[in-house]
Amino acid sequence: MSSGSKHGGGPGRSAADLSPGGEPSDGGSAVSRSGVDTSLIDAFGGIRGMVDMTVPGFVFVVIYTITKDLRVSSFSAVGVTVLLAVVRLVRRETLKHAFGGVLGVAISAYIAMKSGKAQDFYLPSMIYGLVLGVAYAVSAIVRWPLIGSSWARCWART
Numbered sequence: 001m002s003s004g005s006k007h008g009g010g011p012g013r014s015a016a017d018l019s020p021g022g023e024p025s026d027g028g029s030a031v032s033r034s035g036v037d038t039s040l041i042d043a044f045g046g047i048r049g050m051v052d053m054t055v056p057g058f059v060f061v062v063i064y065t066i067t068k069d070l071r072v073s074s075f076s077a078v079g080v081t082v083l084l085a086v087v088r089l090v091r092r093e094t095l096k097h098a099f100g101g102v103l104g105v106a107i108s109a110y111i112a113m114k115s116g117k118a119q120d121f122y123l124p125s126m127i128y129g130l131v132l133g134v135a136y137a138v139s140a141i142v143r144w145p146l147i148g149s150s151w152a153r154c155w156a157r158t
Contacts, residue, residue, distance in 0.1 A: 049097040074109035
């Protein structure tokens with residue numbers, strides 16, 4: 001065995017062929033992986049966009065757990081979403097994801113308050129996931145998979 005195989009580099013690889021994390025260095029594949037990771041994160045609006053997507057739902061759950069008041073929980077989630085949008089506006093950042101978040105949370109809060117059930121706050125997200133699942137399945141059946149097409153577009157950007 002060579003010294004490289006001891007570190008997971010495989011036969012014929014030395015420790016110098018490994019990246020600092022112990023992974024094989026292909027002379028640039030880490031850059032392409034980094035590019036894909038960046039484009040996938042950017043698709044969600046960056047780290048900030050992911051925070052904007054998760055915080056309102058988290059606030060809804062925490063406030064509802066504490067107060068058991070659907071109105072307070074719903075308005076708190078909408079308020080946090082509007083606050084996050086205002087912060088984006090003040091920072092002169094894109095509002096695309098913020099408007100989507102405000103609209104999504106407002107619809108979710110409306111449905112939950114109309115039904116009187118806290119779990120219905122997540123109904124629009126579940127319906128959206130179901131529609132996507134059906135679309136992906138149908139696209140695979142007709143032999144033109146949407147996931148593959150989307151993945152190819154992500155790779156084409158790097």
